[in-house]
Amino acid sequence: MGTLSKRKGVRDGGERDVEAVLDELYTTPPADFVARREELAAAAKAAGHADDARxxxxxxxxxxxAWAANLLLRSQPKESQQFLELGQALREAYRTLDATGITELSEQRRRIVAALSRQTAQLAREAGHRLSDPVQQDVESTLRAVxxxxxxxxRWAGGRLEGALTPPSDFPGTAPPTGAPQKPRRETAPEPSARTQAKARTRAKDDLAERRHQREERLDHARGAAEEAAHRLRAAGTEQADAEAAWQGARDRHAQAQQQMSAAEQQLQQAREELQRADREQQEAEERSHAAADAHARAQHEAREAEQEVKRLTAHSR
Incomplete structure (x- = not known):
């Protein structure tokens, strides 16, 4: 009870198991859920798995x-398993603790729920969805219920919540307060002897001492579990903050690289246009050069012909 389920991811032959498909579906953002559901159902039906499709x-x-709570379970399996185990330990401890111990554990429980709720909100933001205050309250309610x-x-360990969970108004398993009034009982047996009464008192004291000892052990265990869980959550939060900072830095560098690439592409486009203009100018210059060479050749030819005509006329005039 209260442990993360382990399911096969593929069928024989490489086809995806319906359990794995459903796990994926319930971590799909609600806005995309229906479209993704129909797509997966159609794929199962086309593969010949009508029951899976249904x-x-x-x-x-x-x-x-509920989606954010499912996302937390799937994205942080180790922390989620520890959270489930902590809940089991706390419920066991609550059965035997006195009012002081219950108050102390309740405060630790609130701190752990608040830390895990913030981590859930961060996961949702990274998935593109910012949780409003009412939704955040529903997430905290779900975690308290767990x-x-x-x-x-x-239900949460199944990873397919459809709605937020509500914790019970009274913590389950809480023992009745010590010294609560008991219903009077009719005495039917004779009054015990002084020796018997003394033995009964000694046995009652021993039993009370043993119960107190057990309560102290459970309280120490619950305190240790709560402190360890809080430490793990703080460490996970620090690691997540570092990862977010690294992601932000990478995004900034990516944006800067995009700007540089855009500038380089613009320069390349300008260079291409310059090259095209130079090519046109070179072609025009070559055409002018050829035309000038042709004109020069014609002029030379005409000059030679004119010179020959002059010589001919001069010879005739003699």
Whole structure:
């Protein structure tokens, strides 16, 4: 109970298993859910899996908060498994803790839920969806339900929530407060002897001491689990912040490279236009050069003919 399910991703022959298909579908943003569902159902039907196609087609689009919770489960499987285990430990601890211990664990639980809720919002932003305050509250409600309700934990561990979960108003399994009034019982047996009463008191003290010892052990275990979970969440948050900063830097460098590429492309276009103009000017110059050479050749020919005519006329005049 309360553990992440492990499913096959392919069928025999390489076809995708319907469970893996549904897992993918429920991490699809709600705006794209219906189109993706119909696409996957059609693919299953075309592959000859009519039952799978019906299952896929029967899937209901999740709310934005439910989608974000599914995304957290699939994107952070290790942290999600630890969160589920923490919820199981906390529920066990709550069964035997006194009011002081419950108050302390409740505060730790609120801190862990708030940290994981922020991580969920960050994952949603990276997927292109910013969560509004009401949606963020639904995410926190779901996470609180996972910690306090084993049925809610199992539903979230399935990774296919359709709506936000609501935690129970009373924490399940909480023992009644010590010293609560008991219903009077009718005495039917004779009054025990002083020795018997003394043994009973000693046994009751031993039992009380043992219960207190067990409560302290559970409280220490729950505190340790909560602190470890909080530490892991802080570490994950730091790692996520570093990754986001690196992503932002890479995006800035990408934008700068795009600008440089655009400038280079513009310069290349200008150079091409310059080359085309130079080619045209060179061609025109070659044509003018050829025309000038032809004119020069004709002039030379005409000059020789004129010279020969002069010589001929001079010879006749003698």
């Amino acid at each position: 299952r896929i087609h029967a899937s209901r689009r999740p709310t934005l908060a 910690l306090t309700d084993p049925d809610a934990a199992d």
